[in-house]
Amino acid sequence: MPTTALRLILQTLKTEPSRTWSIIITLYGDAVVPRGGSLWLGTLSAFLHTIDIGDGVVRTAMSRLAADGWLERSRVGRNSFYRLADKGRETFRSATQHIYNAHPPAPGRGFELVLLGTGTEREAARTALQEAGFGAAAPGVWVAPAGTAIPPAAADALRLDAAADTDTGRRLAALSWPLDETAAAYRRFLAAFGPLREALAAGEALSELDSFIARILLIHGWRRIILRDPILPADLLPPDWPGAAARALCADLYHRLLPASERWLDAHGQTESGPLPPPGPELQERFR
Structure with a gap:
């Protein structure tokens, strides 16, 4: 029993x-x-x-x-x-x-930002970014902690490095993930x-x-x-x-x-x- x-x-x-x-x-x-x-x-x-x-x-x-x-x-x-x-x-x-x-990951070192255009491959890139752990901060704007690998389906997208203080980083995380x-x-x-x-x-x-x-x-x-x-x-x-x-x-x-x-x-x-x-x-x- x-x-x-x-x-x-x-x-x-x-x-x-x-x-x-x-x-x-x-x-x-x-x-x-x-x-x-x-x-x-x-x-x-x-x-x-x-x-x-x-x-x-x-x-x-x-x-x-x-x-x-x-x-x-x-x-x-x-x-x-x-x-x-x-x-x-x-x-x-x-x-x-x-x-x-x-073990949880070490404290962050900023963010990876990926900006998707409007091409026919956008849906495949969006799915690949989700599966890779990226969150959606706004339509077409994807974010992940610095060092996260960009999936091949999004390799042609515009990529930016970003830094933020702790409060701003937390607000961005809360906006990007549920x-x-x-x-x-x-x-x-x-x-x-x-x-x-x-x-x-x-x-x-x-x-x-x-x-x-x-x-x-x-x-x-x-x-x-x-x-x-x-x-x-x-x-x-x-x-x-x-x-x-x-x-x-x-x-x-x-x-x-x-x-x-x-x-x-x-x-x-x-x-x-x-x-x-x-x-x-x-x-x-x-x-x-």
């Missing part, structure tokens, strides 16, 4: 729109890729059943992910095995630094997972399965916030910014859950050739 803190997390999950496909991608990127990348559908279904996601929903999500190029399937007899396709591996690889980095929304998401994360950390710190133990559930839901929730956060230096953020506390909680809770959750994978994870291989050393380096 899950602890009260974990039950509350699961109840919160059920109140949200269905994100089965996103949980699956989290599970693969966080737990399966470090162990070779392939997983039997039966292992995946057994886990998803524990959070009340049924076979029909799983099949629909897996079909969608395969059709969209996120997963690729192989078969051994009647058993199906899935691994992240090139698109999924590359996306998670590029996101890894954001997800598992334990920082209020991001702060609210961090506070919800702290409220959802703080009680679980407190329970574990007080000596409460989770089963191996519950540890794995909590770990995947932790990274699922964290990933959805951190990949939308521009990860600005502290001097550009409001003084009461909750991101640092959320990052510290996530790091601490992740390493509390990791040993038991890995034991569940040892016992239940299956690939085409047998049990999942042991994880690589990068697993222990996360949030360090």
Whole structure:
């Protein structure tokens, strides 16, 4: 039986729109890729059943992910095995630094400003700038902390270096990114997972399965916030910014859950050739 803190997390999950496909991608990127990348559908279904996601929903999500190029399937007899396709591996690889980095960026050194014209390539450049972490200060004006790489799709745009005092920098950041929304998401994360950390710190133990559930839901929730956060230096953020506390909680809770959750994978994870291989050393380096 899950602890009260974990039950509350699961109840919160059920109140949200269905994100089965996103949980699956989290599970693969966080737990399966470090162990070779392939997983039997039966292992995946057994886990998803524990959070009340049924076979029909799983099949629909897996079909969608395969059709969209996120997963690729192989078969051994009647058993199906899935691994992240090139698109999924590359996306998670590029996101890894954001997800598992334990340290905020150093104080800012100014801004990169990119001015887009009205040519036919503007939409592609706009999308590329958003994906690279730029914010929109005004129509056609994109901004990021100094040193942010300009994506190739915007390489022909006019680029300027800018400096600002702390107050002006914070006003520009608040204008360019939805920082209020991001702060609210961090506070919800702290409220959802703080009680679980407190329970574990007080000596409460989770089963191996519950540890794995909590770990995947932790990274699922964290990933959805951190990949939308521009990860600005502290001097550009409001003084009461909750991101640092959320990052510290996530790091601490992740390493509390990791040993038991890995034991569940040892016992239940299956690939085409047998049990999942042991994880690589990068697993222990996360949030360090």
